[in-house]
Amino acid sequence: CLKLMESVLAEAPEHRGLLLSLASGFTQYGYGFVQLDADEIEDDDYDKAQELRDRAKLLYLRAKRYGIRALEVKYPNFEARLISDRDAALKELDEDEIPYLYWAGLSWAAAIALSLDDLQELGNLAIAESMLERALELNPDWDSGTLRGFFVTYEMSRTSGTGDPIKKATEHFIEAKRLSGGLMASNYVAYAESVAIEKQD
Numbered sequence: 001c002l003k004l005m006e007s008v009l010a011e012a013p014e015h016r017g018l019l020l021s022l023a024s025g026f027t028q029y030g031y032g033f034v035q036l037d038a039d040e041i042e043d044d045d046y047d048k049a050q051e052l053r054d055r056a057k058l059l060y061l062r063a064k065r066y067g068i069r070a071l072e073v074k075y076p077n078f079e080a081r082l083i084s085d086r087d088a089a090l091k092e093l094d095e096d097e098i099p100y101l102y103w104a105g106l107s108w109a110a111a112i113a114l115s116l117d118d119l120q121e122l123g124n125l126a127i128a129e130s131m132l133e134r135a136l137e138l139n140p141d142w143d144s145g146t147l148r149g150f151f152v153t154y155e156m157s158r159t160s161g162t163g164d165p166i167k168k169a170t171e172h173f174i175e176a177k178r179l180s181g182g183l184m185a186s187n188y189v190a191y192a193e194s195v196a197i198e199k200q201d
Contacts, residue, residue, distance in 0.1 A: 019070035030059030067104025105131030145179030
């Protein structure tokens with residue numbers, strides 16, 4: 001399906017809907033079918049797990065490129081401006097750009113999380129983080145609390161955060177649960193894996 005969409009995109013390279021679908025599709029495929037497999041086999045086959053993580057990183061970077069391309073259709077040279085003055089670049093975006101910010105920022109952050117030995121890539125973490133924070137600022141209730149759900153996990157791992165991460169993650173969890181009507185299992189999993197384990201609860 002992703003390969004088919006890429007072939008269609010070749011005929012319509014500025015189709016924002018296709019670019020967004022590819023950004024989300026490669027992000028979810030990289031996590032659900034590659035990175036999770038790496039986590040499952042790490043104890044038995046470390047080398048294979050590392051190979052899978054390298055593949056997941058490439059998929060995330062591919063997703064990030066599609067997300068950035070989608071933004072650049074409407075905001076030319078967005079990535080260059082994002083790197084040179086991210087606050088100014090992000091202020092141009094309105095609520096309609098949240099899906100693009102989310103998938104581009106999420107895939108970029110996921111790639112960086114698998115690049116802890118790459119100083120250049122680590123230097124981009126603040127940019128990816130700012131994209132997600134801008135999306136949260138524009139509409140924290142977007143997509144039934146999807147952004148809130150992301151920050152449940154992210155508050156516990158971010159290096160530039162201020163305040164009590166457990167308190168902030170818990171606040172995001174409460175809101176994510178409310179916005180989703182308590183029906184998204186991913187919110188409970190995120191809270192259990194990040195906050196409950198940290199608290200030894």
